[in-house]
Amino acid sequence: MNIASSLFAIFFYMLATAMLLHRLRTGNNRRLGTSALILGLFAVVAHGIAAVTAIATPEGADLGLSQLFSLLSGMICLITLTTSLRRPLHNLLLALFPLASLSIVFELLLPGKEIGEHYSAGVYSHIILSILAYSTLSIAAAQALVLAVQDRMLRQHKLRGLPNYMPPLQTMESMLFELIAMSFVLLSGAILTGSLYVDNLLAQHLVHKTVFSIMAWAFLGVLIGGRLALGWRGRTAIRWTLLAFSSLLLGYVGTKIALIVFSQTAA
Template sequence: MILSTPSTPLAHGLSVWSLAPSLLALAAYALAALPGAGAWARRALPLAWGLHGVAGLAHLFGIGLVMQGARFGFAPALSATAWMVLAVHAVESRFVPLPGVRRLLAALGGGTLALALLFPGEGGLYPASPWAPLHWMLGLASYGLVAAAVLHAAWLDRAERAMRLRMKKPGLRAEVTAPVSAPVPALPLLTLEKLTYRFVWAGFVVLSLALALGVWVTPVWHWDHKAVFSLLGWAVLAGLLAGRQAFGWRGRMATRGLYAGAVLLLLAYVGSRFVLEVLLHRPLVSAMVGGGA
């Protein structure tokens, strides 16, 4: 909903309705990232996540700005993806133990939110189809799920390396292979691997729905960078899942395939928008459906 009495726009197209919760969220993220902060840090992370969501909604819908329409540049897309990763963590931590990752997630949320404040993107973006917002939300959800899979895959790779190193040097202490700067959840390798590829499957299914809906609602299909990279990312994830089912792919080969698919998806929207907004300084078009995620 757009407020009927918009406030004066701030620099870079921000309003107090998005700036105030963003600054409060950054402060809460900073507290959550502090080492040894105890219970206050644990409470600060969900508070930061909530304020982050409020700021994202206010920015997306242009609340408090004169120019209406959706606003979704490359940095807000990254910020929303990080917000979804934190949401996944909040749900997942209720079922499986994930100690030692709070500071990493706080840094991820705070860093992407700060980037969104610096590069908020242009306003006045209107959907060319009533189904376009669903396409955008599905694309964003697929980004968040694949990002969660990448995070778990990185933990899995690090845990496997630590295990191999301990097998070569039995006297080596565990903390030497897993410093605080790169924590690994205390989960069995098979459990961590299962979680990783559950997120891959979920992200792939949602991405497939987003792409199918994008094809359906796009009046004229354009083979732009977003469409090409989205389809390439989808193909890599499809190949990874097919190879895992047919040939039992696992370990480094599988995680490298996941990383490659995630990079292609990142280039699809975030990369193309970064080039247009930051390098070429081209404004957003007034109507967009988009063939990719």
């Protein structure tokens, strides 16, 4: 089931990408087309089945790097796809769909070996919220980068190219803060469930992950407070968003590196 679902996901991702490219070239790219939406949904569903079956093995939960990366990329595509129905974010899918396909190939070629125990519902809720928070903040970081490029081009009076394919700057900022608020709520839930259900952080070498996650949560909180109290926007919002994302990324990558180093040392 994992291999079949993976191949179906890659096939539909490529078809959806081709459809989006066609709409972009013909100038019909102001909204997500029905065909691209349906193909994207097929791809995300197949990707989800492949990712879940790769993680939830009969022997226990496989939380290897390739499995989690595949699940994260699928969640990012799903969030962006559904958000595109309400907001013009669909051009981001031109990059996200091929990246999701690569993550599936990565998961197939490098199957995980980190089979863990059968976790409780509370631990699984922490994992799901963490993945959702990371996925949403990843989209916010991508949005911030696009906003930075768009702002720079407008300041240099380069009105051709990217500005023609993106929403107005004010709309982009509004979308960015919606994603930031969503990330803050999800990360708050992830930290709360982690404190309630994840035991022995020191024994599991998860201290730095917790510290960096709290730092990211604090950066998001400061940004939201600055927006409400001081009207922060533009470059300030971009910097704080990327700072929060970098902290969360360091926490996750640092955890995986620490676990790999520890396992090699123990061996």
